[in-house]
Amino acid sequence: MRYSLVRQQGFEDTSTSSYKTPERHIIDHQVQQYRIFKQLAIAYAFKFSGQWMSAKQKETKKGDDQQILQELKEIAATGAGLKGLCTYMAWEGIEDCRKCCGGNGYLMVSGIAPLAQDYVWQITAEGDYMVMLLQLARFLLSTYQDAVKGIPVSDQCNYLTHIHDPSFQVSSLLPPRAKHYNEFLNPSYLLLFFKFRALINLKDFASAYVQAINGGASKDDAINSCALSGTHAVRAHCFYFVLRNFISAVANVTDQPVKEVLNQVCTLFGLCIMIDDNWAGCLDHEHIVMAKDACSHILRQLRPNGIGLVDAFDIPDRVLCSAIGNYDGNIYEALYESAKKATLNQVDPYVGYKEVVAPRLDLEVLKSRSKL
Numbered sequence: 231m232r233y234s235l236v237r238q239q240g241f242e243d244t245s246t247s248s249y250k251t252p253e254r255h256i257i258d259h260q261v262q263q264y265r266i267f268k269q270l271a272i273a274y275a276f277k278f279s280g281q282w283m284s285a286k287q288k289e290t291k292k293g294d295d296q297q298i299l300q301e302l303k304e305i306a307a308t309g310a311g312l313k314g315l316c317t318y319m320a321w322e323g324i325e326d327c328r329k330c331c332g333g334n335g336y337l338m339v340s341g342i343a344p345l346a347q348d349y350v351w352q353i354t355a356e357g358d359y360m361v362m363l364l365q366l367a368r369f370l371l372s373t374y375q376d377a378v379k380g381i382p383v384s385d386q387c388n389y390l391t392h393i394h395d396p397s398f399q400v401s402s403l404l405p406p407r408a409k410h411y412n413e414f415l416n417p418s419y420l421l422l423f424f425k426f427r428a429l430i431n432l433k434d435f436a437s438a439y440v441q442a443i444n445g446g447a448s449k450d451d452a453i454n455s456c457a458l459s460g461t462h463a464v465r466a467h468c469f470y471f472v473l474r475n476f477i478s479a480v481a482n483v484t485d486q487p488v489k490e491v492l493n494q495v496c497t498l499f500g501l502c503i504m505i506d507d508n509w510a511g512c513l514d515h516e517h518i519v520m521a522k523d524a525c526s527h528i529l530r531q532l533r534p535n536g537i538g539l540v541d542a543f544d545i546p547d548r549v550l551c552s553a554i555g556n557y558d559g560n561i562y563e564a565l566y567e568s569a570k571k572a573t574l575n576q577v578d579p580y581v582g583y584k585e586v587v588a589p590r591l592d593l594e595v596l597k598s599r600s601k602l
Contacts, residue, residue, distance in 0.1 A: 231257075231540045233331050233554040234266055236561050256330075257536065263529050264502075265330055269323040270539055271499035274492070276316050278479040279472045283309060303369070304384050308471065311366030314359035315468050317352045324349055334554055334561075339568040341552025360461065367435070367460030368453065370467055374436045386471055389429040403429055408517060414524035417477050417493065420500035424470040427512045431466040435459040462508075469503050491535050494528055501525040 234257035241251045256262050286305055290298045328335040328342040335342050353359050370387070377383045377390035392398045405422035413419050438456035447455060476496045483489040504513065504521045513521065532539075547556050553564035574580050 231266055231270065231536050232556070232559050233334070233561055234262055235536065236559055237332075257533070260526070260529070262330060263533065264525070265326055267498060267529055267532055267536070268502045268506075269327055270536070271495050271502060272319060272323055273543075274495050274539075275472050275476045275499045276320070279312065279316075279475045281479070282475045283312070304386070307366050307369030308386065310362045311464050311468050312471075313356075314353075314362030314366075315465065317355075318359050321346070321350050321353055331554060334565065337553070337565075337568075339553040339565070341550055341555055363461050363464045364453075364457060366464045366467070367457070370432055370463055371436055371439060371453075371460070374432055386474075387467075389425045389470070390432070393429075393433075400426075400430060400433060408520055411520040411523035411527070414501065414520050415497055415528060417473070417480075417496045417500055420497065420504070421470070421473055421477060423504070423509075423512060424466075424473050424500065427509065428463075428466040428470040430511065431459075431463040435463040465507070469507070473500050473503075491532070491539070494531050495539065498525065498528050498532065501528065 235255055237256045238253040239256050240254045240259065242254055243251055257266065283305065286301065290301050290305070324342065324346045328340070328346055331340060331342060334340055338344055356362065373383050373387050374390060374393075377387070377393050380394040383390050389403065403422075403426045405419065405426065408414060408419070435456060438459050439452050442452035442455045443449070453460070473496070476499060480489060480492045480496050483492060501521050501524055505518070505525060509518070541557075550556075553568050554561045556564055569575060
Protein backbone atom coordinates (compact mmCIF):
# COMPACT_ATOMS: atom_id res chain seq x y z
CA MET A 231 0.00 0.00 0.00
CA ARG A 232 2.73 2.49 0.96
CA TYR A 233 4.76 1.74 -2.13
CA SER A 234 1.70 2.33 -4.31
CA LEU A 235 1.08 5.67 -2.61
CA VAL A 236 4.67 6.86 -3.12
CA ARG A 237 5.60 5.40 -6.51
CA GLN A 238 4.60 7.51 -9.52
CA GLN A 239 4.21 6.18 -13.03
CA GLY A 240 2.11 7.15 -16.03
CA PHE A 241 1.43 10.75 -17.08
CA GLU A 242 -1.72 12.39 -15.79
CA ASP A 243 -2.15 14.07 -19.17
CA THR A 244 -0.98 11.96 -22.11
CA SER A 245 -2.01 14.61 -24.64
CA THR A 246 1.16 16.63 -23.95
CA SER A 247 4.60 15.61 -25.17
CA SER A 248 6.49 17.17 -22.25
CA TYR A 249 8.40 14.76 -20.05
CA LYS A 250 7.78 17.19 -17.17
CA THR A 251 4.06 16.38 -17.13
CA PRO A 252 2.99 15.26 -13.63
CA GLU A 253 2.67 11.51 -13.16
CA ARG A 254 0.04 9.54 -11.26
CA HIS A 255 0.66 7.73 -8.02
CA ILE A 256 0.20 4.10 -9.04
CA ILE A 257 -2.51 3.62 -6.40
CA ASP A 258 -4.65 5.96 -8.52
CA HIS A 259 -4.58 3.54 -11.45
CA GLN A 260 -7.86 1.68 -10.97
CA VAL A 261 -6.47 -1.79 -11.63
CA GLN A 262 -3.66 -1.29 -9.09
CA GLN A 263 -6.15 0.15 -6.61
CA TYR A 264 -8.46 -2.83 -7.02
CA ARG A 265 -5.68 -5.38 -6.57
CA ILE A 266 -4.25 -3.75 -3.44
CA PHE A 267 -7.54 -2.97 -1.70
CA LYS A 268 -8.90 -6.41 -2.57
CA GLN A 269 -6.06 -8.06 -0.65
CA LEU A 270 -6.59 -5.63 2.21
CA ALA A 271 -10.29 -6.55 2.36
CA ILE A 272 -9.44 -10.27 2.30
CA ALA A 273 -6.99 -9.77 5.17
CA TYR A 274 -9.68 -8.13 7.31
CA ALA A 275 -12.23 -10.79 6.37
CA PHE A 276 -9.91 -13.64 7.37
CA LYS A 277 -8.94 -11.82 10.56
CA PHE A 278 -12.55 -11.64 11.76
CA SER A 279 -13.25 -15.26 10.83
CA GLY A 280 -10.15 -16.29 12.77
CA GLN A 281 -11.50 -14.44 15.77
CA TRP A 282 -14.81 -16.33 15.39
CA MET A 283 -12.94 -19.64 15.39
CA SER A 284 -11.03 -18.71 18.55
CA ALA A 285 -14.21 -17.60 20.33
CA LYS A 286 -15.99 -20.80 19.24
CA GLN A 287 -13.21 -22.95 20.67
CA LYS A 288 -13.49 -21.18 24.02
CA GLU A 289 -17.25 -21.74 24.06
CA THR A 290 -16.81 -25.49 23.76
CA LYS A 291 -15.30 -25.52 27.25
CA LYS A 292 -18.57 -24.34 28.76
CA GLY A 293 -21.13 -26.78 27.27
CA ASP A 294 -22.11 -30.36 28.13
CA ASP A 295 -20.36 -33.36 26.59
CA GLN A 296 -22.89 -33.90 23.78
CA GLN A 297 -22.90 -30.24 22.84
CA ILE A 298 -19.11 -30.09 22.88
CA LEU A 299 -18.78 -33.12 20.59
CA GLN A 300 -21.18 -31.62 18.06
CA GLU A 301 -19.48 -28.22 18.10
CA LEU A 302 -16.00 -29.72 17.88
CA LYS A 303 -17.10 -31.65 14.81
CA GLU A 304 -18.26 -28.42 13.20
CA ILE A 305 -15.12 -26.51 14.22
CA ALA A 306 -12.82 -29.24 12.91
CA ALA A 307 -14.58 -29.46 9.55
CA THR A 308 -14.93 -25.69 9.13
CA GLY A 309 -11.34 -25.18 10.23
CA ALA A 310 -10.12 -27.69 7.65
CA GLY A 311 -11.96 -25.98 4.81
CA LEU A 312 -10.89 -22.52 5.90
CA LYS A 313 -7.30 -23.63 6.38
CA GLY A 314 -7.16 -24.94 2.82
CA LEU A 315 -8.92 -21.98 1.24
CA CYS A 316 -7.39 -19.20 3.33
CA THR A 317 -3.77 -20.35 3.01
CA TYR A 318 -4.15 -20.66 -0.75
CA MET A 319 -5.78 -17.22 -1.07
CA ALA A 320 -3.19 -15.68 1.27
CA TRP A 321 -0.30 -16.99 -0.83
CA GLU A 322 -2.09 -15.92 -4.00
CA GLY A 323 -2.55 -12.45 -2.47
CA ILE A 324 1.09 -12.17 -1.39
CA GLU A 325 2.22 -13.02 -4.91
CA ASP A 326 -0.14 -10.49 -6.48
CA CYS A 327 1.06 -7.79 -4.07
CA ARG A 328 4.63 -8.61 -5.08
CA LYS A 329 3.72 -8.16 -8.73
CA CYS A 330 2.00 -4.86 -7.90
CA CYS A 331 5.40 -3.55 -6.78
CA GLY A 332 7.02 -4.29 -10.14
CA GLY A 333 10.77 -4.95 -10.15
CA ASN A 334 11.19 -3.60 -6.63
CA GLY A 335 8.82 -6.29 -5.36
CA TYR A 336 11.30 -8.92 -6.59
CA LEU A 337 14.10 -7.54 -4.41
CA MET A 338 14.76 -9.44 -1.19
CA VAL A 339 14.84 -6.14 0.70
CA SER A 340 11.23 -5.51 -0.36
CA GLY A 341 10.12 -8.00 2.27
CA ILE A 342 7.46 -9.32 -0.10
CA ALA A 343 9.69 -11.60 -2.19
CA PRO A 344 11.01 -13.62 0.79
CA LEU A 345 7.54 -13.61 2.40
CA ALA A 346 6.07 -15.28 -0.70
CA GLN A 347 8.65 -18.06 -0.52
CA ASP A 348 8.50 -18.44 3.26
CA TYR A 349 4.70 -18.73 3.26
CA VAL A 350 3.98 -21.00 0.29
CA TRP A 351 4.76 -24.24 2.15
CA GLN A 352 1.80 -23.68 4.46
CA ILE A 353 -0.64 -24.47 1.65
CA THR A 354 0.61 -28.06 1.56
CA ALA A 355 1.83 -28.43 5.16
CA GLU A 356 -0.74 -31.21 5.64
CA GLY A 357 -0.74 -32.40 2.04
CA ASP A 358 -2.63 -31.02 -0.93
CA TYR A 359 -4.97 -28.29 0.31
CA MET A 360 -7.75 -29.85 -1.75
CA VAL A 361 -7.84 -32.69 0.79
CA MET A 362 -8.76 -30.11 3.43
CA LEU A 363 -11.55 -28.77 1.24
CA LEU A 364 -12.91 -32.27 0.66
CA GLN A 365 -12.96 -32.89 4.40
CA LEU A 366 -15.36 -29.97 4.76
CA ALA A 367 -17.27 -31.19 1.69
CA ARG A 368 -18.03 -34.48 3.46
CA PHE A 369 -19.25 -32.58 6.52
CA LEU A 370 -21.49 -30.34 4.41
CA LEU A 371 -22.93 -33.38 2.63
CA SER A 372 -23.72 -35.00 5.98
CA THR A 373 -25.25 -31.74 7.23
CA TYR A 374 -27.39 -31.47 4.10
CA GLN A 375 -28.67 -35.02 4.58
CA ASP A 376 -29.53 -34.20 8.23
CA ALA A 377 -31.35 -31.04 7.17
CA VAL A 378 -33.44 -32.97 4.63
CA LYS A 379 -34.55 -35.24 7.50
CA GLY A 380 -35.55 -32.23 9.58
CA ILE A 381 -32.60 -32.47 11.99
CA PRO A 382 -31.54 -28.97 13.19
CA VAL A 383 -28.30 -27.73 11.61
CA SER A 384 -25.64 -25.34 12.90
CA ASP A 385 -26.12 -21.62 12.52
CA GLN A 386 -23.33 -21.42 9.95
CA CYS A 387 -25.43 -23.66 7.66
CA ASN A 388 -28.66 -21.74 8.25
CA TYR A 389 -29.34 -21.69 4.52
CA LEU A 390 -30.43 -25.33 4.95
CA THR A 391 -33.02 -24.59 7.62
CA HIS A 392 -36.15 -25.08 5.50
CA ILE A 393 -35.09 -27.67 2.92
CA HIS A 394 -36.93 -30.46 4.79
CA ASP A 395 -40.22 -28.75 3.92
CA PRO A 396 -41.68 -30.43 0.78
CA SER A 397 -43.02 -27.06 -0.37
CA PHE A 398 -39.63 -25.35 -0.09
CA GLN A 399 -38.35 -23.80 -3.30
CA VAL A 400 -34.67 -22.94 -3.73
CA SER A 401 -35.69 -19.85 -5.67
CA SER A 402 -37.29 -18.48 -2.49
CA LEU A 403 -33.80 -17.60 -1.25
CA LEU A 404 -32.97 -15.64 -4.40
CA PRO A 405 -32.56 -11.97 -3.37
CA PRO A 406 -34.95 -9.36 -4.77
CA ARG A 407 -33.72 -7.91 -8.03
CA ALA A 408 -31.58 -4.79 -7.70
CA LYS A 409 -32.59 -1.67 -9.58
CA HIS A 410 -29.42 0.34 -9.03
CA TYR A 411 -25.81 -0.41 -8.14
CA ASN A 412 -26.29 1.40 -4.82
CA GLU A 413 -28.03 -1.73 -3.56
CA PHE A 414 -24.75 -3.61 -3.99
CA LEU A 415 -23.13 -1.21 -1.51
CA ASN A 416 -25.11 -2.88 1.28
CA PRO A 417 -23.19 -5.94 2.63
CA SER A 418 -26.42 -7.42 4.00
CA TYR A 419 -27.83 -7.44 0.47
CA LEU A 420 -24.63 -9.09 -0.80
CA LEU A 421 -24.96 -11.72 1.93
CA LEU A 422 -28.31 -12.81 0.49
CA PHE A 423 -26.56 -13.71 -2.76
CA PHE A 424 -23.78 -15.54 -0.89
CA LYS A 425 -26.43 -17.48 1.04
CA PHE A 426 -28.30 -18.42 -2.12
CA ARG A 427 -25.08 -19.47 -3.86
CA ALA A 428 -24.04 -21.64 -0.91
CA LEU A 429 -27.39 -23.43 -1.02
CA ILE A 430 -27.53 -24.16 -4.75
CA ASN A 431 -23.91 -25.35 -4.86
CA LEU A 432 -24.43 -27.69 -1.92
CA LYS A 433 -27.72 -28.91 -3.37
CA ASP A 434 -26.01 -29.68 -6.69
CA PHE A 435 -23.27 -31.58 -4.84
CA ALA A 436 -25.76 -33.59 -2.78
CA SER A 437 -27.89 -34.35 -5.85
CA ALA A 438 -24.87 -35.62 -7.78
CA TYR A 439 -23.89 -37.81 -4.82
CA VAL A 440 -27.39 -39.31 -4.51
CA GLN A 441 -27.51 -39.94 -8.25
CA ALA A 442 -24.20 -41.84 -8.06
CA ILE A 443 -25.43 -43.90 -5.08
CA ASN A 444 -28.67 -44.74 -6.90
CA GLY A 445 -26.56 -45.82 -9.84
CA GLY A 446 -24.90 -48.50 -7.72
CA ALA A 447 -21.70 -46.70 -6.70
CA SER A 448 -20.19 -47.20 -3.25
CA LYS A 449 -20.10 -44.21 -0.90
CA ASP A 450 -16.40 -43.62 -1.59
CA ASP A 451 -16.83 -43.88 -5.35
CA ALA A 452 -19.90 -41.65 -5.19
CA ILE A 453 -17.99 -38.95 -3.29
CA ASN A 454 -15.10 -39.18 -5.75
CA SER A 455 -17.41 -38.93 -8.75
CA CYS A 456 -18.70 -35.53 -7.60
CA ALA A 457 -15.66 -34.24 -5.70
CA LEU A 458 -15.24 -31.27 -8.05
CA SER A 459 -18.80 -30.21 -7.31
CA GLY A 460 -17.94 -30.68 -3.63
CA THR A 461 -15.06 -28.20 -3.82
CA HIS A 462 -17.39 -25.66 -5.42
CA ALA A 463 -19.85 -26.16 -2.55
CA VAL A 464 -17.04 -25.67 -0.04
CA ARG A 465 -15.86 -22.42 -1.64
CA ALA A 466 -19.42 -21.07 -1.70
CA HIS A 467 -19.99 -22.11 1.92
CA CYS A 468 -16.68 -20.65 3.13
CA PHE A 469 -17.24 -17.31 1.42
CA TYR A 470 -20.73 -17.14 2.93
CA PHE A 471 -19.25 -18.04 6.32
CA VAL A 472 -16.50 -15.39 6.07
CA LEU A 473 -18.77 -12.59 4.84
CA ARG A 474 -21.36 -13.41 7.50
CA ASN A 475 -18.75 -13.21 10.26
CA PHE A 476 -17.34 -10.01 8.77
CA ILE A 477 -20.77 -8.35 8.85
CA SER A 478 -21.33 -9.56 12.42
CA ALA A 479 -17.95 -8.20 13.56
CA VAL A 480 -18.60 -4.80 11.99
CA ALA A 481 -22.02 -4.63 13.66
CA ASN A 482 -20.31 -4.90 17.06
CA VAL A 483 -17.99 -1.92 16.45
CA THR A 484 -19.00 1.04 18.62
CA ASP A 485 -16.79 3.74 17.07
CA GLN A 486 -19.04 5.10 14.31
CA PRO A 487 -16.37 6.47 11.91
CA VAL A 488 -14.40 3.21 12.20
CA LYS A 489 -17.59 1.22 11.72
CA GLU A 490 -18.38 3.14 8.53
CA VAL A 491 -14.96 2.42 7.01
CA LEU A 492 -15.01 -1.24 8.04
CA ASN A 493 -18.45 -1.54 6.47
CA GLN A 494 -16.92 -0.29 3.20
CA VAL A 495 -14.11 -2.86 3.50
CA CYS A 496 -16.69 -5.57 4.15
CA THR A 497 -18.65 -4.50 1.08
CA LEU A 498 -15.49 -4.53 -1.05
CA PHE A 499 -14.70 -8.07 0.08
CA GLY A 500 -18.12 -9.28 -1.02
CA LEU A 501 -17.91 -7.45 -4.35
CA CYS A 502 -14.42 -8.81 -5.11
CA ILE A 503 -15.59 -12.38 -4.60
CA MET A 504 -18.58 -11.70 -6.84
CA ILE A 505 -16.44 -10.20 -9.61
CA ASP A 506 -13.54 -12.69 -9.54
CA ASP A 507 -15.20 -15.98 -8.58
CA ASN A 508 -17.62 -18.15 -10.57
CA TRP A 509 -21.18 -16.89 -10.00
CA ALA A 510 -22.89 -18.58 -12.94
CA GLY A 511 -26.54 -19.16 -12.15
CA CYS A 512 -26.55 -16.61 -9.32
CA LEU A 513 -25.83 -13.31 -11.03
CA ASP A 514 -26.87 -12.32 -14.52
CA HIS A 515 -25.00 -9.82 -16.71
CA GLU A 516 -26.92 -6.81 -15.43
CA HIS A 517 -26.15 -7.68 -11.82
CA ILE A 518 -22.48 -8.24 -12.61
CA VAL A 519 -22.30 -4.77 -14.17
CA MET A 520 -23.94 -3.32 -11.04
CA ALA A 521 -21.41 -5.15 -8.86
CA LYS A 522 -18.54 -3.68 -10.89
CA ASP A 523 -20.01 -0.17 -10.67
CA ALA A 524 -20.45 -0.59 -6.92
CA CYS A 525 -16.85 -1.78 -6.66
CA SER A 526 -15.55 1.33 -8.45
CA HIS A 527 -17.64 3.48 -6.11
CA ILE A 528 -16.40 1.78 -2.94
CA LEU A 529 -12.76 1.99 -4.08
CA ARG A 530 -13.07 5.77 -4.38
CA GLN A 531 -14.49 5.89 -0.86
CA LEU A 532 -11.71 3.73 0.59
CA ARG A 533 -8.83 5.48 -1.20
CA PRO A 534 -8.19 8.12 1.54
CA ASN A 535 -8.19 5.46 4.27
CA GLY A 536 -5.71 3.04 2.72
CA ILE A 537 -2.80 3.80 5.05
CA GLY A 538 -5.00 3.90 8.14
CA LEU A 539 -6.45 0.48 7.35
CA VAL A 540 -2.97 -0.98 6.86
CA ASP A 541 -1.53 0.64 10.00
CA ALA A 542 -4.44 -0.72 12.05
CA PHE A 543 -2.70 -4.12 11.94
CA ASP A 544 0.13 -2.46 13.89
CA ILE A 545 2.99 -4.38 12.27
CA PRO A 546 6.27 -2.60 13.18
CA ASP A 547 9.09 -2.06 10.69
CA ARG A 548 11.34 -4.52 12.51
CA VAL A 549 8.81 -7.27 11.80
CA LEU A 550 7.83 -6.12 8.31
CA CYS A 551 11.49 -5.93 7.18
CA SER A 552 10.57 -4.05 4.02
CA ALA A 553 12.51 -1.27 2.35
CA ILE A 554 9.42 -0.33 0.34
CA GLY A 555 6.89 -0.63 3.15
CA ASN A 556 8.53 1.32 5.97
CA TYR A 557 6.28 3.41 8.19
CA ASP A 558 8.01 6.67 7.16
CA GLY A 559 7.27 6.05 3.46
CA ASN A 560 10.84 6.87 2.40
CA ILE A 561 11.06 3.93 0.03
CA TYR A 562 13.71 5.23 -2.36
CA GLU A 563 16.02 6.33 0.44
CA ALA A 564 15.66 2.87 2.00
CA LEU A 565 16.32 1.15 -1.32
CA TYR A 566 19.43 3.28 -1.83
CA GLU A 567 20.75 2.45 1.63
CA SER A 568 20.08 -1.24 1.00
CA ALA A 569 21.93 -1.08 -2.31
CA LYS A 570 24.94 0.54 -0.60
CA LYS A 571 25.12 -2.44 1.77
CA ALA A 572 24.99 -5.02 -1.02
CA THR A 573 28.10 -7.16 -1.42
CA LEU A 574 28.56 -6.17 -5.07
CA ASN A 575 28.70 -2.51 -4.11
CA GLN A 576 31.44 -2.76 -1.51
CA VAL A 577 34.15 -2.25 -4.14
CA ASP A 578 34.17 0.61 -6.67
CA PRO A 579 34.12 -0.28 -9.49
CA TYR A 580 32.50 -3.62 -8.73
CA VAL A 581 34.42 -6.86 -9.07
CA GLY A 582 34.76 -7.89 -12.71
CA TYR A 583 34.11 -4.44 -14.19
CA LYS A 584 37.64 -3.85 -15.49
CA GLU A 585 38.17 -7.41 -16.69
CA VAL A 586 34.78 -8.11 -18.27
CA VAL A 587 32.63 -4.99 -18.76
CA ALA A 588 35.05 -2.14 -19.52
CA PRO A 589 36.68 -3.76 -22.61
CA ARG A 590 33.23 -4.14 -24.18
CA LEU A 591 31.98 -0.60 -23.58
CA ASP A 592 31.75 1.77 -26.54
CA LEU A 593 32.64 5.00 -24.78
CA GLU A 594 32.07 7.12 -27.88
CA VAL A 595 28.45 5.92 -28.12
CA LEU A 596 27.96 6.62 -24.43
CA LYS A 597 29.26 10.16 -24.88
CA SER A 598 26.69 10.84 -27.59
CA ARG A 599 23.71 9.86 -25.46
CA SER A 600 20.65 12.09 -25.11
CA LYS A 601 21.34 15.36 -23.31
CA LEU A 602 17.81 15.56 -21.82
